[in-house]
Amino acid sequence: xxxxxxxxxxxxxxxxxxxxLSGSPGVSVGVGDDAAVLAMPGETVxxxxxxxxxxxxxxxxxSAADVGHRSAAASMSDIAAMGARxxxxxxxxxxxxxxxxxxxxxLVDGMSDEAAETxxxxxxxxLARCDTVVVSVAAVGGVAPGRAVTRSGARPGDVVAIAGRQxxxxxxxxxxxxxxxxxxxxxQAYQRPNPPYSSGPGAxxxxxxxxxxxxxxxxxxxxxxxxxxxxxxxxxxGLIPLADQLSETSSAFNVDPLTWVLGGGDDHSLVAxxxxxxxxPEMFTQIGRVVDLAGGPAGxxxxxxxxxxxxxxxxxxx
Amino acid sequence: xxxxxxxxxxxxxxxxxxxxLSGSPGVSVGVGDDAAVLAMPGETVxxxxxxxxxxxxxxxxxSAADVGHRSAAASMSDIAAMGARxxxxxxxxxxxxxxxxxxxxxLVDGMSDEAAETxxxxxxxxLARCDTVVVSVAAVGGVAPGRAVTRSGARPGDVVAIAGRQxxxxxxxxxxxxxxxxxxxxxQAYQRPNPPYSSGPGAxxxxxxxxxxxxxxxxxxxxxxxxxxxxxxxxxxGLIPLADQLSETSSAFNVDPLTWVLGGGDDHSLVAxxxxxxxxPEMFTQIGRVVDLAGGPAGxxxxxxxxxxxxxxxxxxx
Numbered sequence: 086x087x088x089x090x091x092x093x094x095x096x097x098x099x100x101x102x103x104x105x106l107s108g109s110p111g112v113s114v115g116v117g118d119d120a121a122v123l124a125m126p127g128e129t130v131x132x133x134x135x136x137x138x139x140x141x142x143x144x145x146x147x148s149a150a151d152v153g154h155r156s157a158a159a160s161m162s163d164i165a166a167m168g169a170r171x172x173x174x175x176x177x178x179x180x181x182x183x184x185x186x187x188x189x190x191x192l193v194d195g196m197s198d199e200a201a202e203t204x205x206x207x208x209x210x211x212l213a214r215c216d217t218v219v220v221s222v223a224a225v226g227g228v229a230p231g232r233a234v235t236r237s238g239a240r241p242g243d244v245v246a247i248a249g250r251q252x253x254x255x256x257x258x259x260x261x262x263x264x265x266x267x268x269x270x271x272x273q274a275y276q277r278p279n280p281p282y283s284s285g286p287g288a289x290x291x292x293x294x295x296x297x298x299x300x301x302x303x304x305x306x307x308x309x310x311x312x313x314x315x316x317x318x319x320x321x322x323g324l325i326p327l328a329d330q331l332s333e334t335s336s337a338f339n340v341d342p343l344t345w346v347l348g349g350g351d352d353h354s355l356v357a358x359x360x361x362x363x364x365x366p367e368m369f370t371q372i373g374r375v376v377d378l379a380g381g382p383a384g385x386x387x388x389x390x391x392x393x394x395x396x397x398x399x400x401x402x403x
Numbered sequence: 404x405x406x407x408x409x410x411x412x413x414x415x416x417x418x419x420x421x422x423x424l425s426g427s428p429g430v431s432v433g434v435g436d437d438a439a440v441l442a443m444p445g446e447t448v449x450x451x452x453x454x455x456x457x458x459x460x461x462x463x464x465x466s467a468a469d470v471g472h473r474s475a476a477a478s479m480s481d482i483a484a485m486g487a488r489x490x491x492x493x494x495x496x497x498x499x500x501x502x503x504x505x506x507x508x509x510l511v512d513g514m515s516d517e518a519a520e521t522x523x524x525x526x527x528x529x530l531a532r533c534d535t536v537v538v539s540v541a542a543v544g545g546v547a548p549g550r551a552v553t554r555s556g557a558r559p560g561d562v563v564a565i566a567g568r569q570x571x572x573x574x575x576x577x578x579x580x581x582x583x584x585x586x587x588x589x590x591q592a593y594q595r596p597n598p599p600y601s602s603g604p605g606a607x608x609x610x611x612x613x614x615x616x617x618x619x620x621x622x623x624x625x626x627x628x629x630x631x632x633x634x635x636x637x638x639x640x641g642l643i644p645l646a647d648q649l650s651e652t653s654s655a656f657n658v659d660p661l662t663w664v665l666g667g668g669d670d671h672s673l674v675a676x677x678x679x680x681x682x683x684p685e686m687f688t689q690i691g692r693v694v695d696l697a698g699g700p701a702g703x704x705x706x707x708x709x710x711x712x713x714x715x716x717x718x719x720x721x
Contacts, residue, residue, distance in 0.1 A: 113446060113549070113551060114485070114551055114553055117554075117631070118485070118553050118554050118555075118631075119450060119481040119482075119484040119485055119554070119614075119615055119616055120448045120449055120450035120481045120482055120484070120485045120487070120542075120544070121448070121449045121450065122446050122447070122448050122449075122485060122487075122546065122551040123446065123447055123449070124446055124447070124548065125443055125446070125447040128431060128440050128441065128442055128443070129440070129441055129442070129443040129447055129543060130438045130439070130440050131438055131439045131440075131441070131491060131493055131526065131527070131541070131543055132437060132438035132439065132493060132527060132529075133451075133493040133494065133495045133527070133528055133529050133539070133541050134495065134529045135495035135496075135497055135529050135531045135537075135539065136531075137497055137531050137532065137533045140531060140532055140533065141531070163437040163438045164437075164438055166437040166438070167432070167436070167437055167438050167440060169438070169440075173449060175449055175450060175451040175541060176451065177451045177452065177453035177495070177539035177541075178453075179453055179455055179537055179539075208449065209449065209450060209451070210451055211450075211451050211452045211453050211539075213453045213454075213455050213458060213459070213537075214455065214458055215455045215458065215535055215537060216534075216535060217533055217534060217535055219453075219497055219531075219533060219537050219539070221451070221453065221495035221497075221529075221537070221539040223449070223451050223493060223495075223541030224438075225447060225449055225543060226438070228440065230442065231431070233431060233432055233440040235432055235436050236435075236436050236437070237436075296437075297437055298437055313435070313436075
């Protein structure tokens, strides 16, 4: 497998990463200084997301490039969910000493390629030694002042809509967990999500009242919108897009496809609420309505039945 | 030890952290959304730094509050080293399931208190499960457009100067490693560095030509300036401040105090170069000169003797 990171050392590894990442437009200072410097129009949007080996990814199931794509996608999707455009990423990369340099370079390439899909750049980071691989990506993006879309603005009567694939990654994980490698499209959806980045700013421009990226599960994440907005989010299961791939595979694997669609998180689809009567942006599909609490608790219901909060999402400590 | 993070769950823990971190001035959206939103005047400076349990800190030697202070300091010091003012932090916190909630809250308080020292705020983050505690802090700061101070601007004739304590943390680590708990001032310097944050923007305003924060060792970090600027940095050991505490403890422990001063990194002092004849900002002390390469290799010398690159710094993979 060639050299290890211990052989080339921290600074040797930084030099190689730096060669890989040449100058990016609008970035005054990139990799190789104490911090990166860039011009940020509008307000700055900032987030971070960690991927832990064995927890968020298995080295058997994901190539280094996949881990790079996924880790960049997880953070950039959070930026998009505010209605903002991702601009730059920095990564804290914790690696065992015997990690191969080739593996690291492939990961950096994957991260950098994913960033390029949204016009963002990987501009710096930090390397540390750890027995477990931990890839923690922080992202910044820009949004017009006062226009960021939060979780708390949904109002009774609003339309609930989704952009991007939902349930594909969860299906891919089921396929891999049962020892299969196909259908390839589902496995690849798990290995490399394809978040609908541009739908985030698109939703903002269309007047979205609230938005979130689905990273823990559709119901679990809509619940955040419901609680923050103090409303009930009612989904209509018949409206939720279900690709042929998903229904066919669900029959073959004897799984209710709604488990994937309502509970899956790794696709980083975007769900948003829009004022009733607003024209939905092209990539969004209506899946439900926001309803007044009428004295009941905030939450999510499917076809009018309140969801208990169990089995529809992922909690990292349970 | 009270509840564990597994008992309260990821979202329960986020709620508690959020109660702790109330609104911050200038922050439009703080903890509890997909990402934070803030106004950033000037250019945006961005960096990240990871602290790994057992590698950057031992739980025996550092309280949770210490880890919080140290992790915030490590990133904010990188922002200051660009001549910028830290503005906001986000943290990826990887924790074992049996970590106590009290420990996490103490860490968050430490991080938040350290941020407040520079007028910055902790505005968000991510929680994940990992057998090893990994605290990865990303920071953003602001600097006047085009005024960021990089590592590459040192010119022959420039004065080399240092701000902040240097060698104290390394001495504190020696004290702890040998099983002692005093001198307290040195142990505390290791547990909670006190970086000279305001000296970063101060150096920028005074016309600093290059700057770096000392996190790997004084010689190792000055070497980055030398290599990036293609110069020789010549230190005069007699000019380097040596506090009485350090010389006394070095005698008691039979250590050459220059080992701590030239090799120690955890203080996050700032070293910068200034044009010859420039008035040094108050907190800076001259410790050497920048010299023309005259055909030789870029590097650092002490009292005219070229440093080999060994024993004066820290490489995380060696």
